[in-house]
Amino acid sequence: MIEIPPIALRELTTLRTGAAPQRMLEARTREQLLAALQDVWATGDDWFVLGGGSNLFVGDAPFEGAVIRVLTEGIEELPSPHAGRVRLRVQAGHSWDALVAYAVDRGYAGIEAMSGIPGTVGAAPVQNVGAYGQEIQETLVEVELIDEHEDAPTILPAAELGLGFRTSVLKHHYGEAEGRRAVIVSVTLDLAVTGDAGRVVRGEQLRRALGLEDYEAVPLAWVRSRILxxxxAKGMLLDADDPDTWSAGSFFQNAIVPETVARSLPPECPRWPVEPDLDSVTVIPLDSYHGLAPREEKPLASVKVSAAWLIENSGIRRGFRLPQSRAGLSTKHALALSNRGGATAAELSELARFIQSRVHAEFGLLLQPEPVLVGVDL
Structure with a gap:
């Protein structure tokens, strides 16, 4: 554990907002991370951990507590119990895209569509990161985490993380607390070993993004290159010289709505079915079983609809700014709220609220923010 002079969070977050916190610590090893957490928890002060800062929207007032920078790195290859697969145990502070590059270089498949996503490996399960129909929950085996005020970390299977669309029990959603206040120390993934042979791409969203029309195997390196x-092109790769990338990526989540609601939207609104849980199990106590299983109610089908389409078709175009504001929509992607240079959190919040109000007025849907908000109200 290393305590350092606090750095303004605008210098450590991709949205470039936030003052220096009251206290800041750095952890470059697993042991330093655990020691830093124990130190902060002993004080009783407010706290949060900071990885790449790419999914964080921090308010203008100084954070009155401690920020722990997670800078741990390392990838360990482990045998998988499944034939033709390999497991990677990765430290929480490792760059997510560096992990994807490592896997692709070795012919390990399962995360290549998530190339270019900024941030760290430890943050990925928290919001179940995904892109083009591929999500980390498809390859995640377990995480090593430490609960607040506990003495030692534990191993938690992926099934107990409550993974859903851009969420988990660990994510602090706007307006509500996380289901479990804990910090991820390491992450274990199980990937298919394809080597140079490549892999057949079957997901509709990914095939569309890659422009694939047949089902021949394609090299993982080619998939990664096309995704990058x-x-x-959408301004979703960090570039210090491009204000379009001074953002938190997609600021609003694609809306998950019942199929009946999706049918009320214009037919040209892009939408994708949300896969139902086909592995659910009904448990009937023996003392109440009389030879017949209860009829299962068919769950209402859910549909994911494009938030970017909703924004643009509510009359807000790419590059839009409110008068005299230094915050604006990216000129390349309608989902990215960008800091055009020196914008305050208040300016970005004002723009976010305006977009929410326009989409709600036009389509009756309230878009929800995707980043974690600290000291910010929408």
């Missing part, structure tokens, strides 16, 4: 090109 696509993200760069």
């Amino acid at each position: 090109e696509t993200r760069a």
Whole structure:
């Protein structure tokens, strides 16, 4: 554990907002991370951990507590119990995209569509990161985490993380507390070993993004290259010289709505079915079983609809700014709220509220923010 002079959070977050916190610590090893957490928890002060700062929207007032920078790195290859697969145990502070590059270089498949996503590995399960129909929950085996005020970390299977669309029990959603206040120390993934043979791409969203029309296997390196090109064209790859990338990526989540609501939207609004849970199990106590299983109610189908389309079709175009504001929509992607240079959190919040109000007035849907908000109200 190393205590350092606090750095303004505008210098450590991709949205470039936030003053220096009251206290700041750095952790470059697993042991330092655990020691820093124990030190902060002993004080009783407010706290949060900071990885790449790419999914964080911090308010203008100084944070009255401690910020722990997670800078741990390292990838360990482990045998998988499944034939043709390998497991990677990765430290929480490791760059997510560096992990994807490592896997692709070795022919390990399962996360290549998530190339270019900024941030750290430890943050990925918290919001179940995903792109083009591929999500970390498809390959996540377990996480090593430490609960607040506990003495030692534990191993938690992925099934107990409550993973859903851009959420988990660990995520602090706007307006509500996380279900479990804990810090991820390491992450274990199980990936398919494809080597140079590549892999058949079957997901609709990914095939569309790659422009694939047949089902021939394609090299993982080719998939990664095309995804990086696509993200760069949308301003979703960090670039110090491009204000469009001074953002938190997609600021609003794609809306998950019942199929009946989706049908009320214009037919040209892009939408994707949300897969139902086909592995659910009904448990009937023996003392109440009389030879017949209860009829299961068919769950209402859910649909994911494009928030970017909703924004643009509510009359807000790419590059939009409120008068005299230094915050604006990216000129390349309608989902990215960007800091055009020196914008305050208040300016970005004002723009976010305006977008929410326009989409709600036009389509009756309230878009929810995707980043974690600290000291900010929408």
